[in-house]
Every structure is written in structure tokens, then in C-alpha cells.
Amino acid sequence: MHPVVPQPTPITRVTKELSDTFSIHLDVSARGFSYRPGQFNMLYLFGVGEVPISISGDREQGQELVHTIRAVGGVTRPMRTLKTGDFVGLRGPYGTYWPMEEAHGKDLLIAAGGLGLAPLRPAIVHALTHRDRYRRVIVLYGARSPDELLFLKEVERWRGRMDTEVAVTVDHAGDDWFGHVGVVTALVPRATFEAKDTVAFVCGPEVMIRFTVRELERRGVSREAIWVSMERSMKCAIGHCGHCQYGSHFVCKDGPVYRFDRLAPIFHVREV
Amino acid sequence: MEPAGQRNDTIALSRNALAGLVNAIKLDGFAVFGPTVRDGAIVYDHLDSLEDLPIGVTDKLAPGHYRLAPREDHALFGHHVGPHSLRREFLIPVATLFRARRTPQGFAQIEEPPPARKLALFGVRPCDLAAVAIQDRVLLNDAYRDTDYAARRHGVLVIAANCTQAGGTCFCASMNTGPEARAGFDLALTELDDDTIVCTIGSDVGRALVQRVEHVPASDQLLERARLLLNDAATHMGRTMDPHGLRDLLATTLEHPRWDDIASRCLGCANCTLSCPTCFCTSMEDMTSLDGTEASRLRRWDSCFTVAFSYVHGGAVRPSLKARYRQWLTHKLGSWHDQFGSSGCVGCGRCITWCPVGIDLTEEITALRQPGGS
Numbered sequence: 001m002h003p004v005v006p007q008p009t010p011i012t013r014v015t016k017e018l019s020d021t022f023s024i025h026l027d028v029s030a031r032g033f034s035y036r037p038g039q040f041n042m043l044y045l046f047g048v049g050e051v052p053i054s055i056s057g058d059r060e061q062g063q064e065l066v067h068t069i070r071a072v073g074g075v076t077r078p079m080r081t082l083k084t085g086d087f088v089g090l091r092g093p094y095g096t097y098w099p100m101e102e103a104h105g106k107d108l109l110i111a112a113g114g115l116g117l118a119p120l121r122p123a124i125v126h127a128l129t130h131r132d133r134y135r136r137v138i139v140l141y142g143a144r145s146p147d148e149l150l151f152l153k154e155v156e157r158w159r160g161r162m163d164t165e166v167a168v169t170v171d172h173a174g175d176d177w178f179g180h181v182g183v184v185t186a187l188v189p190r191a192t193f194e195a196k197d198t199v200a201f202v203c204g205p206e207v208m209i210r211f212t213v214r215e216l217e218r219r220g221v222s223r224e225a226i227w228v229s230m231e232r233s234m235k236c237a238i239g240h241c242g243h244c245q246y247g248s249h250f251v252c253k254d255g256p257v258y259r260f261d262r263l264a265p266i267f268h269v270r271e272v
Numbered sequence: 273m274e275p276a277g278q279r280n281d282t283i284a285l286s287r288n289a290l291a292g293l294v295n296a297i298k299l300d301g302f303a304v305f306g307p308t309v310r311d312g313a314i315v316y317d318h319l320d321s322l323e324d325l326p327i328g329v330t331d332k333l334a335p336g337h338y339r340l341a342p343r344e345d346h347a348l349f350g351h352h353v354g355p356h357s358l359r360r361e362f363l364i365p366v367a368t369l370f371r372a373r374r375t376p377q378g379f380a381q382i383e384e385p386p387p388a389r390k391l392a393l394f395g396v397r398p399c400d401l402a403a404v405a406i407q408d409r410v411l412l413n414d415a416y417r418d419t420d421y422a423a424r425r426h427g428v429l430v431i432a433a434n435c436t437q438a439g440g441t442c443f444c445a446s447m448n449t450g451p452e453a454r455a456g457f458d459l460a461l462t463e464l465d466d467d468t469i470v471c472t473i474g475s476d477v478g479r480a481l482v483q484r485v486e487h488v489p490a491s492d493q494l495l496e497r498a499r500l501l502l503n504d505a506a507t508h509m510g511r512t513m514d515p516h517g518l519r520d521l522l523a524t525t526l527e528h529p530r531w532d533d534i535a536s537r538c539l540g541c542a543n544c545t546l547s548c549p550t551c552f553c554t555s556m557e558d559m560t561s562l563d564g565t566e567a568s569r570l571r572r573w574d575s576c577f578t579v580a581f582s583y584v585h586g587g588a589v590r591p592s593l594k595a596r597y598r599q600w601l602t603h604k605l606g607s608w609h610d611q612f613g614s615s616g617c618v619g620c621g622r623c624i625t626w627c628p629v630g631i632d633l634t635e636e637i638t639a640l641r642q643p644g645g646s
Contacts, residue, residue, distance in 0.1 A: 001381075001419070002369045002370060002418070002419045002420060003416040003417065003418070003419070004369055004370065004556065004569065004571075005369070005370045005381060006370075008377055008378025008379050008380075009378070010377075010378070046372070046378070046379055046567050047558055047559060047560030047564065047566075047567035048558060050556065050558060050569075070585075072585040073585055087377065087378025087379070088378075089378070089379070231584055232582070232584060232589065233581070233582050233583055233584050235554070235555050235556045236554070236556065238415065238416035239410075239414055239415060239416065240410065240411060240414075240416065240418055240552065240554065241553060241554045241555065241556070241574070242552060242554070242574070242576065243553070243555070243574075243581060243582065245576075245599070245603065245607075247607060248523075248606075248607035248610035248611055250611070253415060265523065266526070269526045269527065270595070271589065271590045271591065271592055271594075271595030272526070272589075272590075272595070
């Protein structure tokens, strides 16, 4: 069988997240499926096309796999009509993952921008489930506006914990918003962590990654302790099609999660 | 191409015997593909007999220039490389990778037998064989295996033709892939000027094959004549390029002003990527039958020179032509080393010949070696 052949997989639930964003829950109990936080799958809509979607589901839940999708393209828009009992094609998991063990015994800082929270959610859930493995756990999350905050109930639950620092900011808000206003990078200087003993995971738009890394470095976190997740066009996810090339990397197999020092030589060059 | 017990033994055979060899291959059920004249170019296509080779024809190669010209002799292999490479036979331009039928359980794959064809490549060039080995590393020997490519590659008989003359855009000697084939063949032929063919045996299959036609062991004198011809070709390459240090050069000149200069000439037409024997970029297209009950997935050649190639929601990663040319050249000659342990260039010169404005990568490398970058 060709490695790009997808497997039909039933949908157990579809949840609306934001006006243009939804999550589909897949039943993978029939075949067993294991993944690491930060990895992605290829999801196939019969005859329409295939898209790379990071796994946003909690690995501790086991049998169910969650993908959070923004309806922006020729495949993800028709995916909005999917409902319980429908099928999608699934292949994966692919790519590198958040190295949870790197942060053991250290402060773990997680910075997410917009939909970038989706691939970080399994890492956050994993860290909070095994909270004693880490010193401080800090989650910094930014979105464009209050109604674009993803997983809001869950974020509120995390924020209610006494052992976790959660800061949320939005770019702009109305009078009913009492939280931070501004970009997520502005939260970095205010967060409490020991820079020399911190491991950071960053995911969001590339410009958000750029400025977050800069703030982290300014605080004294080394490039070797910063991990970022990159996004590129992907067709095959197996390192054959060339679309996701980024310098000497294929993001589908060498990424999407990279230790930042490995990207540093090309990260600031335009249009690589 | 099983390795021979005794490698590199050589024989000599006549042109008639070589014609017999083609017939023997055909009798074994192989479809024979090799260089032949079609539509004003020498392409790899079906050969019925030795007579289908470009006898009495050669090709004049220069930047942005390709023309056929008559030869005074009737050499079988007195030409260089045309627009086709072997990539068309293995990583075919359009392949169906997956077909499925809609079912209550989503869909069911329609299983199809892998493509089966007994293919013999006759008179293929050393640079093109080197390119096949490079694509093998990408599509067979990396983490995942392209099963369509694998099926087409399997069991192919390879009769190479060493180059006794070099074309105006050739630089295989620089890239160490020619003019003599060193691996990946069952037989490798060197045509001498008196119609004698010196033949190197590269596998047991090749050895068994030559037993079916008249031949003699190659004398030292014949071997020396072949060596001189190949040496002459190697020292008369139309282009040269020092391959050393290219990986580091291209990793450190991303902001060199030369890229803007190239972009002012490049048309973004993608000819270089389509004629390149190692370019492997593809796209996938999913579609359904008219009634929506069946779906298929095609793998199609794609090119990093298109804007859409790098498109993610919000825009292309490489909207400028400068960035797209830089992507191609830095990958081909630079980051390919990091990914696959070799250069992605075999020195066939097709990207120079088929560039409508004659951009010459060997010249661009020379320019990038001049200071000017940041």
C-alpha cells in the first residue's frame, strides 16, 4: 500500500470552537493510535482533498483523537459540514513533537498565539496531569479578540489552578474585557520564571514566534531551550513532495517542532 | 542489476552484435527505451531496433539553445542529452496513488496491482543513471517508500552508453557522474570511431546477456582507445563547476545581491525543474468520479518555481521570483547534501540548455563566490 493512502475513521463528535473553527473527534479505538504532543495527521475528505492538522486532543483520553480546524481553504471549509457518524480519511501521526522530558525539573513556559494553542494543548494537558515533574508551569496565550479565544472553558480551568500561571491577552477588546490587551509577547517580561532553568514551547503565527523568541532571549532563555512549531505547505507529509521545504529541512519530517537554534540561521531571512 | 561476481570485466563487440543484443532483450519480453529522434529533439522513447537510435544526428547545446544537426559519421551515440531524463519512467509525470469507493463505512480502497512492465533502458547516459540513484535515495531509501516508484524501478535492465564527446552545457566531469558510468548498469557501452563497441559488464544479468551475441575479450589496445575517448570528453566539457564548498557557500549567501540579478532575468517558467533529472517535487490532486461514488488521488509533477507551491493560508511563503530561484539552487547544490548526503546536481546541463533566457547555474555559482553578500 502506498504510504499516502488514508484510512477511513469515524467521527464521534464535532464541536464548534469559534465562528470559523471547529474540532472533530475521531474514534481510533479500532486500530490503536499513539502520538506525542505536537505531532500532526493528514485528514482526508473523500474526493475533496487532504490537509495537515495538528492533534489537539488530550493524549490521556486514549481512544479519541481531536483535531481543531479553522475553515479557511478548499478542504477545511467543506469539512465544516462533517457530523457525528461521518467518516474522514486519516493517516499519521507525522513529525516531531514537544520534548516534554526536556522540561522535567525545570520551569516550563508555553506561549501560544491564536490557533497555535491547538498543537500545544496536548503538551499543556500532559504537563498539568504530571504537574510534579515540572517546577513552574506558565501558559501565555494571546488571540485577536475575546471571542477568538480557543478552548476558553479549559483555559479558565487552567487559570483556576494554584500551581499554574496562566496569562491571557487579546489584541483588541471592548469594555467587557478585564484582561490584558496587547500582543502575547508583552506577557513574557511579566511572567515569573528562572530564565536559566526554563524550557519554552512556542506556537503561533511566524511573526508571533519571532517576537516571542526575542523576548525570551532578552530574558535570558537560550535558543537551545526554546522549541517552536513551524507551518508550511504540505501535500505528502512523508518527505517526498518538497512543498514544506524550509532551508535544509522538510517541515513534515524534520519538524514541525524544532529547537530554535537549529532554525536560527534561516529564521530571520525573508522568504526562505 | 545484481552485482556481478567479477566486476568491471570488459568485452568488445561489433555493431551487428549490438543489434543482436537489442533483439535478445526484446525476445526476453522487455520494452526497450532509449534515445531516439522525435519532434526535433533526441528523447528517451521506445526503440524497435538499433536503427531507431539517433544515427547520423547530434545535438548542439548552449544556454537557452538546443538544435539537432547532422553528423558526418553514423555513430549510434554521437549525441548528448535531450529534454527527457529517466525520471519520466520512474517518477512518472502523473500517477494514481489511491482509488476508493464510497461505502457506509466511509470508503474502501480499490486495490490495483502495482505497475508491471519489463523495461530495458538502452543507451542511457551516465549522468542520468547518477540521477536515478539520487532519486532512489529520496523516494526509496528515506523513511517512507513510494511504492509506485519502487514498482517501476524494480527489475529494470540498464545498458548505459558512456559519453565520448561532451555537449556545450555538460559538466558531469565536475559533478563526478560521468562521462563514464561507474554504477547502476548491467552493461555500459563505449562506442569507438570504427564501430567497435567496448562493453563493461556490470552485473550477472549483463554477463548472461552478452553470452547470446558474438563478442571477444577487450584487448588492452581497445581499452586504451576507449579510455582516451572518455578522457577527451572529460576534459572538453562545455561547462565546469567546482563542487567543493557549495553547501557552505549557499548556506551563507542567502542575502547576496546576485539573487536579485538572477531574478531580473528569470522568467519563473519552471523549465529547469521540469528538465532536471533529480527534481522530485510533486503535488497531490484528489478528485471524484462524476457521480461522486469513486475518488482518486493523483501525484503530479510540481515545481518550486510556482507561487502556489509554497502557499499556506494567508499567502505564499516565497512570493518573489528571487526567493523561488534561490530555493531551487540552494536546494539543488546546497541543502541536498544535508538531506540526502550528496549534491542534487549531476551536471547534465539541461537546466542551462532549456532555460529560455539561458541562465547558467555554473556562472551563477561563480558570481555567488564573489564577495557581495552580507
